[in-house]
Amino acid sequence: MRPLDNIRILDITRALAGPYCTMMLGDLGADVIKVERPESGDESRGWGPPFVGKPYGPYPGESAYFIAANRNKRSLTVNIQTSEGQEIIRRLADISDVLVENYRSGALDEMGLGYPDLHRLYPKLIYCSISGYGRSGPFAERPGYDAILQAEGGMMSITGPVDGPPSRVGIPIIDITSGMFAATAILAALHARDLTGEGQLVDISLFDAHIALLSNAASNYLVGGEPPRRLGNAHPNVAPYEAFSARDGWFVLGAANEKQWGLLCDMLGRADMKTDSRFAANGNRVANREMLVDELNKTFSQRDVNDWLADLIQAGLPCGPINSIPQVFAHPQAQARDMTLESEHPTAGTVRLTGFPYKLSETPAEIHRPPPLLGEHNEEVLTTLLNYSPEDVASLRKKGAI
Numbered sequence: 404m405r406p407l408d409n410i411r412i413l414d415i416t417r418a419l420a421g422p423y424c425t426m427m428l429g430d431l432g433a434d435v436i437k438v439e440r441p442e443s444g445d446e447s448r449g450w451g452p453p454f455v456g457k458p459y460g461p462y463p464g465e466s467a468y469f470i471a472a473n474r475n476k477r478s479l480t481v482n483i484q485t486s487e488g489q490e491i492i493r494r495l496a497d498i499s500d501v502l503v504e505n506y507r508s509g510a511l512d513e514m515g516l517g518y519p520d521l522h523r524l525y526p527k528l529i530y531c532s533i534s535g536y537g538r539s540g541p542f543a544e545r546p547g548y549d550a551i552l553q554a555e556g557g558m559m560s561i562t563g564p565v566d567g568p569p570s571r572v573g574i575p576i577i578d579i580t581s582g583m584f585a586a587t588a589i590l591a592a593l594h595a596r597d598l599t600g601e602g603q604l605v606d607i608s609l610f611d612a613h614i615a616l617l618s619n620a621a622s623n624y625l626v627g628g629e630p631p632r633r634l635g636n637a638h639p640n641v642a643p644y645e646a647f648s649a650r651d652g653w654f655v656l657g658a659a660n661e662k663q664w665g666l667l668c669d670m671l672g673r674a675d676m677k678t679d680s681r682f683a684a685n686g687n688r689v690a691n692r693e694m695l696v697d698e699l700n701k702t703f704s705q706r707d708v709n710d711w712l713a714d715l716i717q718a719g720l721p722c723g724p725i726n727s728i729p730q731v732f733a734h735p736q737a738q739a740r741d742m743t744l745e746s747e748h749p750t751a752g753t754v755r756l757t758g759f760p761y762k763l764s765e766t767p768a769e770i771h772r773p774p775p776l777l778g779e780h781n782e783e784v785l786t787t788l789l790n791y792s793p794e795d796v797a798s799l800r801k802k803g804a805i
């Protein structure tokens with residue numbers, strides 16, 4: 404048994420935020436039917452290199468980007484610009500619990516596939532709309548992309564070196580967290596439907612998700628009135644809590660409370676720092692961060708990273724190396740926690756995927772389908788779920804509807 408075994412998701416999304424959301428639900432057992440454009444499909448299929456597997460359509464293979472967010476789905480190609488394609492979507496909506504879309508605001512309404520029309524036809528359907536700025540407000544019509552939202556939402560203003568240029572986070576973090584928020588909201592809406600018998604609209608925007616993600620940085624401003632600034636690797640409210648320079652490289656150390664600060668001073672043989680008025684309490688250390696870091700780096704520069712990490716770990720202090728991505732997947736903890744999984748792909752052979760961050764003891768997540776080929780499940784979905792005959796499928800294909 405998987406926790407969402409009885410749930411069907413109609414996925415009309417592309418790129419990353421929507422696909423990441425539906426992949427999470429698929430990992431937990433939902434039957435995810437991914438609707439893609441005929442011939443070209445989800446545009447992230449072309450976001451490479453790297454590519455693996457056999458060439459098809461305009462692509463030299465399956466992009467690693469697409470593979471990252473589309474396991475546990477069935478691919479159905481539908482041209483929703485055609486009346487026949489729109490009818491396929493309605494029939495799928497009728498047998499689905501959730502529809503997830505990330506089209507331009509109003510685009511699906513123009514085809515009779517927006518929330519008002521589908522809610523009237525299928526009142527139990529949960530309709531999740533993911534967009535750049537949401538379905539209301541003066542920016543509702545604007546498209547939204549991760550890098551734009553990292554800039555406009557403030558994240559780039561607090562990311563990067565203190566005196567350097569603003570920086571984006573190295574992964575599309577707004578897309579990913581928007582997908583996570585969407586999955587959480589969908590699960591809440593499913594529970595609400597169990598209580599009320601009614602579906603509802605779930606309105607998720609990258610802009611809102613970004614503001615929610617600001618969390619403590621936002622609270623520092625909203626409560627304290629001071630705009631956050633770039634601090635490089637440092638923490639705005641805790642010191643020491645950042646990267647330090649050893650003789651042969653860098654590592655990260657966090658002493659987040661007074662007990663840990665005392666342990667650090669003792670381990671370093673710097674009892675004087677515990678009573679130094681500049682560093683005696685966390686507030687003092689934050690106010691005198693530059694002097695604190697200089698003092699610590701003078702000591703850390705005398706030995707290699709691994710030597711310091713061994714002593715810090717022995718002392719019970721939170722610390723870690725700054726690993727490369729290959730080092731992360733070779734990490735013994737990542738291996739013990741099954742954070743690399745393998746799946747057999749129809750053309751690429753064995754592909755490696757990231758593992759599940761959620762560990763459920765009785766109903767674990769699993770890979771039950773590899774990332775699909777474009778249109779791989781056309782006949783399967785149309786004939787077994789919607790009762791189209793083989794002749795109907797051939798006719799739809801001839802008309803360009805699939």
